[in-house]
Amino acid sequence: MARTDQRRLYRSADDRIVAGVCGGLAEHLDIDVRAIRVAFAVLAFVGGTGLILYAAFWAIVPQRPDVGEAAPPPTGRSGRRRRPDRGDLIALCLLAAGVVLLVRQLGLWLGDAFVWPLLAAAVGVAIIWRQADESQRARWAASARAPLTERPARVVAVRLAAGVVLVGIGIVWLLVSQDGLRAATRGLLAVLAAVVGLALITGPWWWRLARDLADERRARVRAQERAELAAHLHDSVLQTLALIQAKANQPRQVQRLARAQERELRTWLFGRPQQDGDGTLARAVEAAAAEVEDLHATSIDVVAVGDARLDDRLAAVVAAAREAMVNAAKFAGVERVQVFVEVEGERVTVFVRDRGVGFDPASVDADRRGVSESIVGRMTRHGGVAVVRSSPGQGTEVELTMTRTAP
């Protein structure tokens, strides 16, 4: 096993069959986990020492908190995180069964009437405890702001019910086999009465505890959200405001800062998702516009109608549109450029328009690569069309048209 720099003993969350005691010990002592398991199994038959020891460890040794990052990765056992090895589990069950049969054969047997019910009850208890353990782990995970990893409530309920039923069966079985049915019924009724009485007495307390817990959790979530908001505002808005004050005499810089901050805050507030929209035409054009805005301190408004997944052809449209925006920002001498993207069936159209100085398309030198190569050439190569309309004093509009490959 890997050496850990943390020398506290924890129960293992990854390498476990029942509660992770053996796994934790193995990690701590740097011994093969199988040896420890065998040792516990052997000890279990020396008057049950192994079982008692195991239970003691389970009760005393805490689970390793924060399964995510803090725990050293279980090296050498890749792909074994969390899930106990099914083969190991089966082997252990078979081994246990074998040992039980052997012991029975040797005559060291307390009697069927005693052992089987106890075994059933023990398994039930193990299931319930194990569940409680997992809930604890889920709480840690949740408080570490991991996405909710809690098991579905149904699974929890089923497990709990199975555990309770097993324990019940064990107890009833034991009572019946020891004292006969009548005594058992009487005993059970007494127990039931006691349980109901206890529930009545302590019920309100439990209820309040549960409610307090829920309240506390809500308060914590709220506080966390507020802290996050404050942190975000501090990192972004306050910093930008400070920068703006420092550059108050440079209007273009101020405008650029304000614009970039606005964009960033908008993305954050309206959750304009970066993750799910990355591959679409409208997002790509918006991203290109943002870049050009930053580089050339010009406002670029993008209006998009419809959208489409990005492919090679549409990527070419985006690149051509970006070039058109750069030209407008650099040469038109305006503060605002309007971009319109429309996807209509197979047809994709992008317009980039400014109300700037304009130029006479006929008189443009062939070596002005910006327009002829990056825009017109690029569109033609990909099977599209680029039209540049401009005249001196009337602004410029670049129209890009592309037919989309069938979806």
Added chain:
Amino acid sequence: MTEKPSVFIVDDHHLFRSGVRAELGDSVEVVGDADEVAAAVELITERKPDVVLVDVHMPDGGGRAVIEAVSASDPGIRFLAISVSDAAEDVISVIRAGARGYVTKTISGPELADAIRRVAEGDAVFSPRLAGFVLDAFAGADAPVVDPDLDQLTNREREVLRLIARGYAYKEIARRLEISVKTVETHVSAVLRKLQLSSRHELTRWAADRRLT
């Protein structure tokens, strides 16, 4: 209308209200302002301005609440919505409540004065962004068309909206389509009417995610 239109400003940001007053200068007559819905409704019904410049986002129901309350008693007062919001459903819902146009807060002073004048004269004011929203809203082919006069845009209206979305002013659109400015205004008003009266599914319950065709 040759005299200056009277304007009332409703916005919960003090900075913005004073900013707009300064920007508008004496191109219009500002007759008052308010920073919350109840006060705004009271003052507007008392002073009866030509145009109310109303913020889309405010506590207690926002611009929509103001428009609905005032329109009930004074249907003659016109509204121009203004906001920093990008959310299509907010903008469409304010238009459907009765606003005659929508502009963003980044608009320049002269442009805003022009927009107010046009709203005062009974025209509709579409910013490029609103034109985009409207094209998107009427584009869905799957929504049932109950009343073709209300639930569909004509080709000409579509053309006009596209040019607005491309950043053309009404005058430029008129020149380009070889029609009069008045005709452009008629088209835009027709679109506004459809937007307000259509019962199409997309308009009432705006699909938050963009259409992906």
